[in-house]
Amino acid sequence: MTTPPRTPSAPPTRRHILGAGGALLLATLWPTPRGRAQAAPRPQQGMLVEGAQGAFAPNAYIRIAADNRITLILPNVEMGQGIYTSSVMLIAEELGIDMAQVDIEAAPPGAGAEITGGSTSVMTEWLPLRQAGAAARSMLVQAAATHWQAKPEECSTRSAIITHVPTGRTLPFGAVAAQAAALPIPKNPPLKDPATYTLLGHSQHRIDSTIKVQGRAVFGMDVQVPGQKIGTVAACPVEGGTLAGMDRQAALAIRGVQAVLVNEQNNTVCVVADHYWAARKGLRALKPQWHNGPNAHVTTQTIYDQLHQGLSGPAIVANTKADAPGVIARAHATHTATYQQPLLAHAPMEPINCTAHVRPDGCDVWTGTQIADRALDTAAELTGLPKDKIAIHCQYIGGGFGRRLEHEYVTQCVQFARQVPYPLKIIWSREEDLTRDRYRPAYVDQMTAALDDKGYITALTHRIVGPAVVARWDPAELTKDGYDEDLSVATVITPYSYPAYRLEFARREAPGITTAWWRGVGGTRGLFVVEGFIDELAHRAGVDPVAYRRAMLAHNPRALAVLDKVAQAAGWNTPLPPGRARGVAVQFAFGSYMASIAEVEMPEPDNVIIHRVTAVVDCGRVLNPDQVISQIEGGLIFGFSAALYNEITLEGGRVQQNNFNTWRIMRMNEAPRKIDVLLMPSAEDPGGIGEVGTAAAAPVLANAMAAAQGRRFRTLPLLSPRNNAADGKEHG
Amino acid sequence: MLSLNINGQPHQVDVDPDTPLLWVLRDVLGMNATKFGCGIAQCGACTVHMDGQAVRACNLPVGLIGERRISTLEGLDNTDPVANAVQAAWVALDVVQCGYCQPGQIMAAIALLRSTPKPTDEQIDSAMSANLCRCGTYMRIRAAIHHAAGALA
Numbered sequence: 001m002t003t004p005p006r007t008p009s010a011p012p013t014r015r016h017i018l019g020a021g022g023a024l025l026l027a028t029l030w031p032t033p034r035g036r037a038q039a040a041p042r043p044q045q046g047m048l049v050e051g052a053q054g055a056f057a058p059n060a061y062i063r064i065a066a067d068n069r070i071t072l073i074l075p076n077v078e079m080g081q082g083i084y085t086s087s088v089m090l091i092a093e094e095l096g097i098d099m100a101q102v103d104i105e106a107a108p109p110g111a112g113a114e115i116t117g118g119s120t121s122v123m124t125e126w127l128p129l130r131q132a133g134a135a136a137r138s139m140l141v142q143a144a145a146t147h148w149q150a151k152p153e154e155c156s157t158r159s160a161i162i163t164h165v166p167t168g169r170t171l172p173f174g175a176v177a178a179q180a181a182a183l184p185i186p187k188n189p190p191l192k193d194p195a196t197y198t199l200l201g202h203s204q205h206r207i208d209s210t211i212k213v214q215g216r217a218v219f220g221m222d223v224q225v226p227g228q229k230i231g232t233v234a235a236c237p238v239e240g241g242t243l244a245g246m247d248r249q250a251a252l253a254i255r256g257v258q259a260v261l262v263n264e265q266n267n268t269v270c271v272v273a274d275h276y277w278a279a280r281k282g283l284r285a286l287k288p289q290w291h292n293g294p295n296a297h298v299t300t301q302t303i304y305d306q307l308h309q310g311l312s313g314p315a316i317v318a319n320t321k322a323d324a325p326g327v328i329a330r331a332h333a334t335h336t337a338t339y340q341q342p343l344l345a346h347a348p349m350e351p352i353n354c355t356a357h358v359r360p361d362g363c364d365v366w367t368g369t370q371i372a373d374r375a376l377d378t379a380a381e382l383t384g385l386p387k388d389k390i391a392i393h394c395q396y397i398g399g400g401f402g403r404r405l406e407h408e409y410v411t412q413c414v415q416f417a418r419q420v421p422y423p424l425k426i427i428w429s430r431e432e433d434l435t436r437d438r439y440r441p442a443y444v445d446q447m448t449a450a451l452d453d454k455g456y457i458t459a460l461t462h463r464i465v466g467p468a469v470v471a472r473w474d475p476a477e478l479t480k481d482g483y484d485e486d487l488s489v490a491t492v493i494t495p496y497s498y499p500a501y502r503l504e505f506a507r508r509e510a511p512g513i514t515t516a517w518w519r520g521v522g523g524t525r526g527l528f529v530v531e532g533f534i535d536e537l538a539h540r541a542g543v544d545p546v547a548y549r550r551a552m553l554a555h556n557p558r559a560l561a562v563l564d565k566v567a568q569a570a571g572w573n574t575p576l577p578p579g580r581a582r583g584v585a586v587q588f589a590f591g592s593y594m595a596s597i598a599e600v601e602m603p604e605p606d607n608v609i610i611h612r613v614t615a616v617v618d619c620g621r622v623l624n625p626d627q628v629i630s631q632i633e634g635g636l637i638f639g640f641s642a643a644l645y646n647e648i649t650l651e652g653g654r655v656q657q658n659n660f661n662t663w664r665i666m667r668m669n670e671a672p673r674k675i676d677v678l679l680m681p682s683a684e685d686p687g688g689i690g691e692v693g694t695a696a697a698a699p700v701l702a703n704a705m706a707a708a709q710g711r712r713f714r715t716l717p718l719l720s721p722r723n724n725a726a727d728g729k730e731h732g
Numbered sequence: 733m734l735s736l737n738i739n740g741q742p743h744q745v746d747v748d749p750d751t752p753l754l755w756v757l758r759d760v761l762g763m764n765a766t767k768f769g770c771g772i773a774q775c776g777a778c779t780v781h782m783d784g785q786a787v788r789a790c791n792l793p794v795g796l797i798g799e800r801r802i803s804t805l806e807g808l809d810n811t812d813p814v815a816n817a818v819q820a821a822w823v824a825l826d827v828v829q830c831g832y833c834q835p836g837q838i839m840a841a842i843a844l845l846r847s848t849p850k851p852t853d854e855q856i857d858s859a860m861s862a863n864l865c866r867c868g869t870y871m872r873i874r875a876a877i878h879h880a881a882g883a884l885a
Contacts, residue, residue, distance in 0.1 A: 080830030080867045205826055212831030213822040215765025215805040219832060222764040230759055255748060275759030276768070277751045349769050349777055349832040349866045398767070398832030399866045430770045626826060630872070634829055637868025660774035660864065669857040671870040 042069065042103060044216060046084070046208040049103050050393065056177035058139055058185055060112035061091060061132045068160060068174030071103040075114040075129075076121040077370060078106075078208060079400035080634075081690040082627035083121045085206045089623055090125055093199045094133030094192060096157030097173075099207060106394035109372040110387065113394070116370040117405050117517060119590035119688025122623060126686050134189035142183055143176035194621070194683065203626035208396070220368040220395040221427065223355045228423040229258055231416060232279040234288050235268040235436050238653035239512050241293035242266045251286035254278060260286060263415045270416045276427055295512030295653040303510050303650070304340065307444035310465035310506035311338070318483045319492045322500035324450075327459035331450030337536055339447075339529045340715045340722065342647035343510070344440035344518055345655075347663055350398025351433040354413035357423035362389045364423075365414065368397035370404040378411045383418060401638070402517035405473070406438050434663055435655040439648055440518030441467045441510060445529040450500075455541025456551065459500035462491065462529075467515045468507050482507060490526030490695060495559035495588045496534075496552050512653045519638060523589035523695040528643075528716065531585040531699035536712060545584050545703065546572055559586055562595040562616040562680060569678055570597035570614035579603070580611065583703025585696050591687025592619035593680075594632075596696045598672075598704040606719050608644060608705060610672040617677060617692065620684035629677040632693040636675060639697020641666035647717050734794055738763075739807025749795025754778045756794050757804060765805035765835045769864070776863030779836035780804050786843035786859075805835040813884060814845050821880040829867035837863050841877050850881050 043049055052071035054063030063071040072091050078084040088102050107113040114124065137157055144162040145152040148169060156163050160173045194200070211217040236242060248260045251271055256278030261270040271282035328334055354367040356379070363383045369375045372392050379390045397404055409426070417424040428436070443466035450459040468484035470477045478484060483505050492503055509515075518524065538548035546567045553560045563586050567573070572582060579601050586595045596615040602608055615632050622628055645664040649656045657663040702713040715722040736743045736756070745756050752771075757763045757780075766789055769777030773788040780789045781803040808815040818841050821827075828834050837860070844851060844859040851859070856877050865873070 080828075082829070205823065206828065208831065209823045209826055209828055212828040212834055213819045213838060215835045217831055218764075219767075221768065221832075224762055224764070275747070275751075275755050277747070277755040277759075280771075347866065349767070349775070349830065349864065351768065397830060399830045401866070427768070430772075630826065630829065630869075633871050634868035637870060638866065641868075659772055660770050661772065665775075665864045665866065666868070666870075667861040667864065668870040668873065669861040671868070673853075675871055 044211055045100060046104065046211040046217065048218070048395070049105050052103065052105050054177060055174070056136070056140070056181045058136045058181070059132045060107065061129060062095070062136045064136070064173050064177045066174045066177050068172045069103065070097055070101055070160060070173070071105055073105045073107045073112055075107045075112045075125065076116040077368070077372075077394055077397060079116070079368070079370070079397035079404070081121070081631060082206055082624060083116070084208060085204060085627065086122055086623045087125055087129060088207055089199045089204055090129035091133040093197055094130045095137050097160045099199070099204060101160055102207070104207065108394070109376040109392050113372040115373070115405070116400070117402065118521060119690045119692070122686045123591055123688055130191055131189060134191050135186050138186050138189045139180040139183045140173050140176055143179035144171045147171070147176065147179070200623050201621065201625070204624055206627065217396050219350050219398045220355070220366060221350050221353045221398065223366040223395060223425065225355060225357060225366065225423040228355060228425050229272045229274065229420070230276045230279050231261070231270045231272040231424050231426045232276060232283055232429060233268055233270045233412065233426055233432060234283055235432070236290045236293070237435055237655070238290065238292040238295050239514065240295045241290045243269065244289040244291045246286045246288040248286065251282040254282040254285050257282040259420060261416045261419050263412065268412060270426065272420065272424065280429065292653060298512035298650055298653045300649040303343070303442050303513075304444070306508050307340070307442060307465045310508045311444065311446050311463060313506065315463060315504035315506040316481050316483050317502065318481070318505045319488065319501065319503040321498070322459070324459040324461050324500040324502040327500045328448055328450040328461060331458065332453075333451040334448055335451060335537060335540060336446065336448040337533055337712070337714060339445045339532060341443045341525060341528065342716055343442045343513065344642055344646055345434050345437045345648055345657065345663060346401045346403035346518060347434060347437075347665065348399025348401055348403055351430055352403070352409045352428040353426060354409050355423060355425040356413045356417035358383055358414060358418040363414070364391045364393065365410060366393040366395060367410055367413075368395050368404055369407060369410065370397070370400050371407055374407045375410040378407060379414050382411065382414045401519040402521070403437065405517050408438070430660070431658040434658050438514045438516035441469065441515040443525050445525070447529065447533045449533070449537060451537070451541070455537060455543065457498050457537065460498045461502045461504070463504040463506060464491070465506045465508055467509045469515055469517060472514070473517070486522035487526070489522035490587060490589045491522065491530060493588060494530060495556050495586055495593065497555060512650065519635070520691040520694040523587070523691060524639065524698070527585065527587050527589065527695045528698040528702065531587070532702055532712070532714060535583070535703045535706065549584070549586050553586070558593045558618050559588060559595075562586070562593050562618050565678060565680070566595040566597050566614055566616040569616065569676065570599070570612070572597060581704055581708035583700050583705070583707055585700040585703060587692070587696060589695050590689070590691055592617060592689060592692050594618070594692050594696060596700045598700045600701070600704040600708055602705065602708045605709065608701070608718070610640065610701070612674045612676070613672050613700070614676045615678070615693070615696065616680065617689070618680035618682055619687040619689050619692070620682050621686050622679055622682070623686060625679055628679060628689050631689045632677045633675045635691065635693025636697050637666055637671055639694035640672075640701060643698035643701050643716060644718050647720065736794060736797060736802060737799065738802045739804060740801070745794065747794065750793045752790050753780070753792045753794050753797065753802065754789035757789060763804055763806055767832055767835055769833065774864075775833070776840060777833050777836045779839040779863065781839060781843060784843065784846060786840045805839060814842050817880040817883045818842050818845065818876070821876040821883065825872050825876045825879060827869050827872040827876050829869055833863060833865045837865065837873055841873070841880070844877065845881060845884065849884060851877060
């Protein structure tokens with residue numbers, strides 16, 4: 001699987017050849033004699049191509065060559081969520097092609113690449129990709145109709161062939177590609193009636209399934225550039241520290257080691273070798289020593305203490321409705337609970353890696369990134385090269401989960417690569433990946449409700465204490481008051497409506513650690529807190545947790561529908577075998593509704609068997625139903641893993657968890673016995689799905705465990721000793 | 733120079749004998765289907781077969797392999813019914829998400845079905861729990877193994 005370097009300054013010969021061919025072929029019109037087809041063999045479905053050209057290129061997403069080769073250029077990156085398949089479906093549906101006819105290219109930065117995150121891909125692609133397909137179809141049909149001296153409305157398209165229905169004449173798209181290219185691009189092409197969809201709404205196989213089961217998909221880790229060397233890195237294990245010393249000669253004495261590099265900030269070393277094992281041995285021999293710097297004293301408790309201290313004192317009022325504090329002050333009954341959540345690592349299966357070749361006249365970067373534009377910017381800044389001399393080659397990502405919304409590893413790789421003449425692939429060990437991650441923040445949340453005489457909410461106050469991730473990641477998005485609106489997901493934005501409400505945010509940035517986005521972002525934090533608290537109130541009121549939520553959702557038919565359906569599907573009102581208990585959660589996040597029920601058994605206080613999870617999803621119009629189900633199944637398991645087991649801890653400023661023997665990931669024998677996902681039919685615009693299951697995992701499991709044990713689980717991970725009887729008792 | 737038999741082909745490699753098979757496959761021979769995940773035999777992304785048994789390539793020093801036959805995902809014989817059934821089941825059920833762990837999962841599943849043609853859920857869990865999947869495709873892996881077993885029956 002060699003990905004040849006593409007020199008941006010190289011003449012675009014393929015375009016010229018195909019362009020000329022297109023003109024020539026148009027003069028005679030397709031079909032050409034078979035012997036003249038000189039095109040390279042098509043890549044296997046799902047393999048990424050680069051720099052596709054075509055006689056017809058009506059927009060950023062579609063290239064159709066005169067030989068009828070169709071390339072779709074996809075704006076969001078594939079990291080498991082199935083977006084390449086959905087994107088192709090959106091265009092193919094309107095364009096009139098088969099999915100199997102398509103080659104795919106990852107959109108390069110500056111030419112259509114989007115940020116891939118926040119479960120937004122389908123929401124942002126839904127209209128433009130259909131419009132792109134419809135506009136292209138309309139131009140191709142017009143070109144064919146002109147050739148036939150017929151009316152466009154007499155033509156149909158299917159499998160990239162235009163048929164003049166009255167006469168049965170046909171032309172492949174490629175035959176009219178150049179003619180179509182000369183036509184004006186329609187601004188508002190008519191879109192298909194969804195009732196006539198043949199792809200959208202019908203489960204399609206993933207276009208990357210076959211190459212992934214054959215081991216042919218090229219991840220960043222698999223990039224092979226001729227002449228490349230392999231480097232592995234060690235950054236100072238304490239944030240803010242610097243290199244104090246190292247045994248360069250010992251490293252260079254290891255067979256296969258080529259170079260020892262240090263970055264400009266003097267806080268990261270890189271040992272370069274012929275292969276990873278030599279680099280790894282070289283790094284061990286190098287024995288870098290560190291000045292630990294100002295964060296040498298940071299421990300996990302430092303972080304938790306500052307969060308709990310933030311529960312009193314000043315805070316930003318982020319959202320307010322009526323006089324919630326006043327109602328609470330006058331209420332006969334109130335209920336308060338404090339929730340705590342830990343730092344979390346991403347730990348995608350593919351450890352962080354990046355390959356770069358920096359030359360005087362150009363720079364190529366091969367990597368998996370959710371944010372290709374920033375990768376381009378950092379390469380331009382570091383090399384001083386103009387952006388058109390830099391190429392970012394986006395690869396398949398072996399798990400994103402937000403990790404690859406960071407691009408510091410691209411910066412790091414380019415910094416080292418510009419010190420050497422050859423292409424350099426940097427591979428982080430799993431230890432480096434876990435201890436130098438950028439972590440999901442720890443948070444403390446406190447909620448207080450005023451309750452009426454039946455135990456329902458008359459006012460709610462909520463204080464979030466923690467970092468504002470957006471302040472570092474995209475400072476312009478921090479509100480002028482200093483609020484990070486991501487925190488409103490599943491917190492302000494919920495299926496419920498309260499008579500009086502107040503949300504406060506006390507910002508506390510964690511010392512000695514960089515915090516970042518993690519699958520489910522604010523929704524994962526918020527849903528655990530809010531759905532846990534609602535569950536507490538139901539138990540306090542002596543009302544069934546489903547019935548309690550139903551009473552709060554009378555105004556919200558979509559939320560009520562998923563809740564009712566999940567209660568029925570999971571048999572909520574049916575008896576359970578002895579020792580088992582059920583928990584429920586309802587959500588509206590990322591534009592989608594879901595209700596879920598978990599059925600658990602806890603033979604011992606630290607042993608949770610998840611027998612069954614049932615989820616009902618209303619994500620608006622479903623594009624690829626089986627992949628929505630797949631995302632919910634996987635998202636739940638990803639979330640269960642963190643909810644049960646995971647907490648990054650710090651001692652002396654150093655992260656303590658460094659591989660899968662100390663960072664526990666749910667295994668098959670620990671996964672739910674059964675997950676049933678039901679989809680609600682809907683004609684609403686599609687919502688997001690990649691983070692929906694993960695957001696539900698902790699609350700639905702915590703609520704089931706609370707039912708099983710008769711104590712609340714307000715601290716993550718759920719198996720933390722903090723959830724003991726004293727801390728977890730129901731209190732008002 | 734060490735001699736290795738990989739996918740039925742002899743290979744001579746000039747590396748230290750403590751070099752794990754994984755890095756000989758990936759960085760010396762350019763065979764990338766076998767993945768790096770942890771380096772300490774905790775995740776199974778590097779699962780290959782040695783004399784038909786599933787082993788972890790990341791902590792298998794090449795100096796200890798000797799004459800034993802190594803098989804990797806790219807060397808699967810396309811006339812092998814078990815390999816075909818497993819890969820076909822994985823596609824039929826769209827098991828993969830990011831796909832990075834799946835070469836290891838597939839090699840583990842093939843080894844399981846060769847020794848246990850009709851595995852129960854418990855036998856599947858027992859054989860497959862050494863292979864992590866961060867995307868959480870376990871439900872579909874389990875179903876795909878049953879599917880493949882059914883196709884082979």
